[in-house]
Structure formats: C-alpha cells, structure tokens
Amino acid sequence: MAAARTVLAVLCDQQRPPDMQRIETLAEVRYADAASLPAAMRGAEALLVWDFLSTAVADAWPAADRLRWMHIASAGVDRLLFPELVDSSVVVTNSRGVFDRPIAEYVLGLILAIAKDLGTTLGLQRQRTWRHRETRCVDGEHALVVGTGSIGRATGRLLRAAGMTVTAVGRTARSQDPDFGAVHASEDLDELIPAADYVIVTAPLTDSTRGMLDAHAFAGMKSSAWLVNVGRGAIVVEADLLHALESGQIGGAALDVFDEEPLPPDHPLWALPNVVVSPHMSGDVVGWLRALVALFTENFDRWQAGEPLRNVVDKSAGFVATGCSSAHE
Amino acid sequence: MAAARTVLAVLCDQQRPPDMQRIETLAEVRYADAASLPAAMRGAEALLVWDFLSTAVADAWPAADRLRWMHIASAGVDRLLFPELVDSSVVVTNSRGVFDRPIAEYVLGLILAIAKDLGTTLGLQRQRTWRHRETRCVDGEHALVVGTGSIGRATGRLLRAAGMTVTAVGRTARSQDPDFGAVHASEDLDELIPAADYVIVTAPLTDSTRGMLDAHAFAGMKSSAWLVNVGRGAIVVEADLLHALESGQIGGAALDVFDEEPLPPDHPLWALPNVVVSPHMSGDVVGWLRALVALFTENFDRWQAGEPLRNVVDKSAGFVATGCSSAHE
Numbered sequence: 001m002a003a004a005r006t007v008l009a010v011l012c013d014q015q016r017p018p019d020m021q022r023i024e025t026l027a028e029v030r031y032a033d034a035a036s037l038p039a040a041m042r043g044a045e046a047l048l049v050w051d052f053l054s055t056a057v058a059d060a061w062p063a064a065d066r067l068r069w070m071h072i073a074s075a076g077v078d079r080l081l082f083p084e085l086v087d088s089s090v091v092v093t094n095s096r097g098v099f100d101r102p103i104a105e106y107v108l109g110l111i112l113a114i115a116k117d118l119g120t121t122l123g124l125q126r127q128r129t130w131r132h133r134e135t136r137c138v139d140g141e142h143a144l145v146v147g148t149g150s151i152g153r154a155t156g157r158l159l160r161a162a163g164m165t166v167t168a169v170g171r172t173a174r175s176q177d178p179d180f181g182a183v184h185a186s187e188d189l190d191e192l193i194p195a196a197d198y199v200i201v202t203a204p205l206t207d208s209t210r211g212m213l214d215a216h217a218f219a220g221m222k223s224s225a226w227l228v229n230v231g232r233g234a235i236v237v238e239a240d241l242l243h244a245l246e247s248g249q250i251g252g253a254a255l256d257v258f259d260e261e262p263l264p265p266d267h268p269l270w271a272l273p274n275v276v277v278s279p280h281m282s283g284d285v286v287g288w289l290r291a292l293v294a295l296f297t298e299n300f301d302r303w304q305a306g307e308p309l310r311n312v313v314d315k316s317a318g319f320v321a322t323g324c325s326s327a328h329e
Numbered sequence: 330m331a332a333a334r335t336v337l338a339v340l341c342d343q344q345r346p347p348d349m350q351r352i353e354t355l356a357e358v359r360y361a362d363a364a365s366l367p368a369a370m371r372g373a374e375a376l377l378v379w380d381f382l383s384t385a386v387a388d389a390w391p392a393a394d395r396l397r398w399m400h401i402a403s404a405g406v407d408r409l410l411f412p413e414l415v416d417s418s419v420v421v422t423n424s425r426g427v428f429d430r431p432i433a434e435y436v437l438g439l440i441l442a443i444a445k446d447l448g449t450t451l452g453l454q455r456q457r458t459w460r461h462r463e464t465r466c467v468d469g470e471h472a473l474v475v476g477t478g479s480i481g482r483a484t485g486r487l488l489r490a491a492g493m494t495v496t497a498v499g500r501t502a503r504s505q506d507p508d509f510g511a512v513h514a515s516e517d518l519d520e521l522i523p524a525a526d527y528v529i530v531t532a533p534l535t536d537s538t539r540g541m542l543d544a545h546a547f548a549g550m551k552s553s554a555w556l557v558n559v560g561r562g563a564i565v566v567e568a569d570l571l572h573a574l575e576s577g578q579i580g581g582a583a584l585d586v587f588d589e590e591p592l593p594p595d596h597p598l599w600a601l602p603n604v605v606v607s608p609h610m611s612g613d614v615v616g617w618l619r620a621l622v623a624l625f626t627e628n629f630d631r632w633q634a635g636e637p638l639r640n641v642v643d644k645s646a647g648f649v650a651t652g653c654s655s656a657h658e
Contacts, residue, residue, distance in 0.1 A: 101466060101468050101492075102464075102466055105441060105444070105445070105466060105467055105468065105491075105492075106441075106445055106464075108437075108441060108491070109438070109441030109442055109444070109445045109447065110447075112434060112435075112437060112438030112441060112442075113438055113441075113442055113447055115434070115438070116434070116435055116438045118438065118439075118442055118447070118605075119451055121605070121606075121607045121608075121610075122448055122451060122605065124608075125599060125605070125606045125607075128594045128595075128596075128599040128600075129594075130590075130591035130592055130608045131608060132608045132609065132610050132613070133608075133610060133613075134610075134613050134614060134615045134617065135431075135435075135610065135613065135614055135615070136614060136615055137430060137431055137434060137614045137615075138434055139430050139434065158491065158492075161490040161491060162434075162437070162487065162490060162491060163430075163434075163487075261459075262459035263459055265457045265458075266457075267457075270454060270457040271457070276450070276451065276454070277450075277454045278450045278454075279450075279453075279459045279460060279461045279462075280461065281450075281461050281462060281463075281464065284461070284462075284463050284464070285463060285464055285465060285466045286463045286464070286465055286466075288463065
C-alpha cells in the first residue's frame with residue numbers, strides 16, 4: 001500500500017497562486033474559499049493562506065484535525081493570529097523579505113514626491129498652469145523609522161543611501177545595529193519625534209504597536225513633518241491623525257494602510273489636502289505573486305525534508321523574531 | 330585721491346539678489362533691468378546676470394566698455410552666449426554645483442513616482458476610488474544619463490545608490506570614470522538607448538546636443554521607457570517626442586524644460602497621458618538664491634584678489650570644462 005500523500009489546503013479567492021505545478025506533484029492540494037475551507041482542512045497537515053486578507057481560518061479552526069504548519073502570503077500576521085492558533089502547536093511562517101525592497105522604494109518615492117511637491121505640480125498641470133515653486137532637498141533631512149523588522153531595515157538603508165539621516169525605534173534599545181547604528185526603544189518615541197522630518201511606520205501590528213501614533217505623538221511632531229504609514233492602519237489612532245491634519249499640527253500624511261480597507265468612499269482622509277491615500281499596494285511589485293509562491297515552495301521543500309523553516313513567526317509576539325526555526329521540534 | 334571703486338552691474342528683474350551687503354561695501358553695485366542695463370554697464374568691470382532668463386546682455390553689449398568678467402546665476406549658459414561675447418576676452422563663470430544635488434533628487438523622485446504609478450494613485454484618490462495595482466521596482470532597472478557634467482554625475486551617483494544600473498553618454502568616451510565606470514560617446518547613443526528604462530537628459534544645450542533626442546532615438550527606446558528631461562528643451566526635438574508619446578512608441582516623458590518657457594497654455598504636452606510637466610524647477614530648492622549669491626561672492630573675492638575663478642565657462646564649448654581658471658590671464 002502506497003503511503004498517503006501529504007495534504008495541503010490553500011485558502012484563496014477566485015485567483016489561485018501561480019507556479020503550483022511542482023507542489024501539486026508532491027502533495028494533494030485542496031484549493032478552498034472561505035466556505036469550503038473547513039472541508040479542505042480536515043486531514044490537511046499544511047495550510048497556505050494565500051488570501052491573506054481573509055479571516056476564514058479562525059472560523060475553520062475546529063476542522064484543523066491534523067494541521068502542523070500554516071504559511072501566510074503576507075508579512076503581517078495580525079489578521080491571522082487568533083487565540084486558539086497562538087495556543088496551539090501549529091507553526092506559522094510568513095512572507096518576510098518579499099516586500100522589503102519594494103516598500104523601501106515606495107517610501108523613498110513618497111518622501112521625494114512630498115519634498116519636491118509633485119502633487120501640486122500634477123494639479124497645476126491639469127490646469128495648464130506654469131507656476132514655479134521652491135522645493136525641499138531630502139539630503140540631510142531626518143527620517144524616524146518606527147519598526148526594525150526587515151521592511152524597516154531595508155527602508156532605513158535606502159533612505160540613508162539617498163542622503164537622509166535615519167533613526168530607528170524598535171521594541172528594545174540596542175547601541176550597536178548593523179543597519180541603524182543605534183536602535184531606540186519605543187518608550188523613547190516622545191524624545192525622538194520632534195527631530196523628524198518624516199515619521200515612517202513599518203512596524204507590525206501587535207499589542208505593543210496598536211495606537212502607538214496618537215495625539216500625543218502628533219503634538220510632538222514638527223508642523224512641517226509628514227507621517228508615512230506602510231505598516232498597519234491601527235498603529236495610528238485615525239481620529240487623532242485627522243485632528244492633527246485638520247488643525248495643521250503636522251505637514252501631512254502618506255497612508256497606504258487604514259483601519260478599514262478598502263477605505264470607505266465617504267471617509268474624510270480621501271479629500272484632505274496634504275494627504276496621499278494609496279490602496280495597500282506599497283509592496284506589490286510586478287512579480288510579487290511568483291515571489292510569494294517561490295518562498296512558500298522553498299519552505300514546503302524544507303518542511304518535507306524535515307529542515308528548519310524560514311520566517312517562523314513568534315506567535316505571542318506577532319512577528320518573526322529569528323530567521324529560521326523548525327516546524328518539527 | 331582715493332582709487333575708483335570697482336563697478337559691478339547686476340541684471341535683475343523686480344527681485345534683487347539677497348545677501349549683497351558685503352559686496353556693496355567692496356564695490357559700486359548698479360542694479361539694472363533690461364532697459365537700464367546699457368547705462369549700468371558703462372564703466373562696469375563685472376556683471377552678475379541674476380535674471381538668468383533674460384537676453385538683455387546681448388542688447389547691452391555695445392555699452393560694455395570696461396567689462397572683464399560676467400557671472401551667471403544658472404548652470405546653463407545657452408541663453409547668455411552670443412557671438413560677440415564668445416569672441417571677446419570677457420571671462421564667463423556660471424553656477425555649476427548649486428543645482429547638482431537638488432536635480433539628482435528631483436530625477437530620482439520622478440523615476441520612483443513613475444515606477445510606483447503615483448500619478449494614477451493621486452487621480453484615483455480624487456475619485457475616492459480604491460484600486461490596487463502592481464507597480465515596478467527600480468532596483469536593477471537601467472538609467473541612461475545623457476550629459477556627464479556635475480548634474481549628470483550627481484544624478485548617476487544617486488540613481489546607483491538607489492539600486493539602479495547607470496550608463497552615461499558624454500562628448501567623448503572614457504573607459505575609466507569615477508562616477509560612471511565607463512562613459513560612452515554621443516555617437517554610441519543609438520546602441521545604448523534600447524537597454525534603458527529611463528533616458529535622463531542632464532546635458533547643457535550646445536551645438537552638439539541640440540536635437541540629440543529625435544525620432545530616431547525614440548524609435549530605439551523600449552515602449553515602456555520614459556524620457557526625463559532636466560537639461561534644456563531644445564536637446565529634444567519636441568515634435569518627434571509628441572509623435573513618440575501619441576503613438577505609444579515610448580512609455581512617457583517627465584519634462585522640466587521646454588522649447589518655449591513658460592510652456593504655452595494651449596500646448597499639447599500639458600494634457601497628454603503619461604506626461605509630467607513641471608515649470609523648470611528641478612534645481613530650485615529652498616535656499617537656492619542664497620547659495621547662488623554665496624558662490625558669486627566667493628568668485629567676487631577671488632576676482633578681487635587676483636585668484637583663479639571657479640566655474641569658468643569654455644565659451645566655445647558652452648559649459649565649464651575645468652573647475653578653476655583665471656580671469657586675469
């Protein structure tokens with residue numbers, strides 16, 4: 001009798017992941033949507049959460065009778081982690097790394113667009129109006145990066161390469177850091193914020209970061225400084241941000257993430273001057289879907305071979321604390 | 330009898346240069362507009378062309394009876410050089426250096442805005458429309474910089490720092506170059522253009538560069554590639570560019586300079602999709618006027634002391650060929 005093939009469940013919407021042919025020869029792959037996920041999870045040892053916006057995994061959890069490993073096609077795991085999963089022995093891995101360089105470029109692009117007043121230029125162009133203005137140099141301007149994961153690090157490196165000075169805030173202070181020089185603790189945010197021309201949020205959403213950027217933080221910012229959020233909407237207290245923007249307390253905000261996504265059509269952020277709203281796309285460059293599958297495939301091979309997996313999430317912390325760990329411990 | 334004070338004429342519009350107090354103690358400074366320039370130039374040994382868009386110097390030339398040195402508050406001298414000045418012994422210096430870093434940042438900002446599709450994002454925001462798209466990474470994309478003066482060099486260095494590969498085209502080929510590795514000759518443009526994702530024009534307008542980017546050049550470009558012009562409008566054959574844009578032969582164009590400036594309100598470039606029109610502002614950051622006067626003041630002191638001037642223009646070439654030369658030779 002042949003050994004039973006590994007069962008892999010894949011939670012996806014209409015669009016299945018590309019490049020799955022090889023894995024389909026190695027495992028029984030069950031593609032499921034939210035409704036069919038419980039059936040697909042029965043007997044499955046692994047789950048690929050391709051539809052990373054879905055919250056269907058928690059609902060299907062009672063059907064997870066053999067699950068050992070779950071991989072999510074995103075960097076943030078805030079939508080995925082629910083108490084039963086955190087308390088279980090199921091190993092969770094994420095897509096750390098895939099979004100680093102794209103998001104770093106996106107942040108630098110936003111900063112340069114702000115410094116060079118590109119939004120005004122495009123607005124004047126629509127009116128066929130030639131109006132010369134003076135703009136800002138980012139050379140020597142100061143960025144405060146909130147979040148010292150791989151996205152924050154790639155962002156810090158690129159901003160430095162572009163001539164900016166960069167300070168970082170992480171969970172714990174470190175005097176020596178390969179990317180940032182020094183990393184400051186979250187408690188020091190108040191002291192660091194007044195010097196920043198740009199406050200860049202790249203942190204994961206955890207209990208520690210939820211609501212971290214609030215009225216108090218905005219009150220400390222320069223009136224010319226901009227907030228750039230490519231992390232998660234709930235790290236910023238949206239009502240406080242709206243007040244800071246409307247009262248001119250801060251220069252502006254470039255936001256790629258929101259409390260509610262898609263941002264509702266009647267939301268005031270759409271129409272505020274000095275606000276850039278983008279649809280949670282900062283990390284999604286041409287080829288990102290294949291890159292996500294390539295990373296999953298590498299982990300699948302490691303898992304099959306009993307080797308340490310990449311990007312194992314510390315489920316109680318809510319992010320990847322180390323590069324490698326084993327799902328077979 | 331006291332020695333006669335040096336006479337400095339300053340061609341300016343309504344707005345006089347800032348920070349002139351010290352020079353006013355050292356020289357008799359005559360501020361003039363186009364109409365009063367001939368009278369101001371009679372007896373003047375030096376002329377500061379502060380209104381660098383003006384062509385009044387040629388008209389006032391017959392009055393230049395004692396002129397030895399002329400400094401212009403811009404990098405390009407194409408508007409200034411007229412045959413009688415070129416043939417004269419009057420030394421011309423320019424503002425090389427002041428615009429290097431600002432323009433390099435501006436070019437990188439445009440490239441990232443193009444790669445990240447920021448114009449579409451801002452357009453969708455006005456419609457309160459959430460529409461996720463995939464964008465491009467500039468990491469590994471290829472920029473061809475046309476012009477190896479100080480602006481082209483600063484641009485090349487910054488694009489490289491941001492992860493792009495960069496090739497340069499200059500007057501003459503050089504196998505070893507501190508900023509670009511190799512510099513290719515203008516004659517090789519045809520061979521280099523097909524590999525470029527961005528063709529960046531930073532060159533001065535001279536007899537050699539006029540009309541350099543023409544139908545033939547656009548025909549060689551990738552259909553996804555963008556032209557970025559921060560040099561001079563006449564380096565590009567505008568009719569050919571319009572055809573290339575309208576026929577989809579190239580991806581788009583970001584233009585800061587034009588044949589006619591301000592760009593006339595009825596000009597078709599204002600309204601073409603995939604065109605960014607900006608009002609000749611790429612180098613003009615907060616503080617640029619003071620930086621221009623600081624450079625002029627340094628040269629004024631050198632001139633008074635009989636020392637070599639900075640940024641002496643090779644009048645027959647149309648740009649600064651070396652860093653220093655003497656106005657007293």
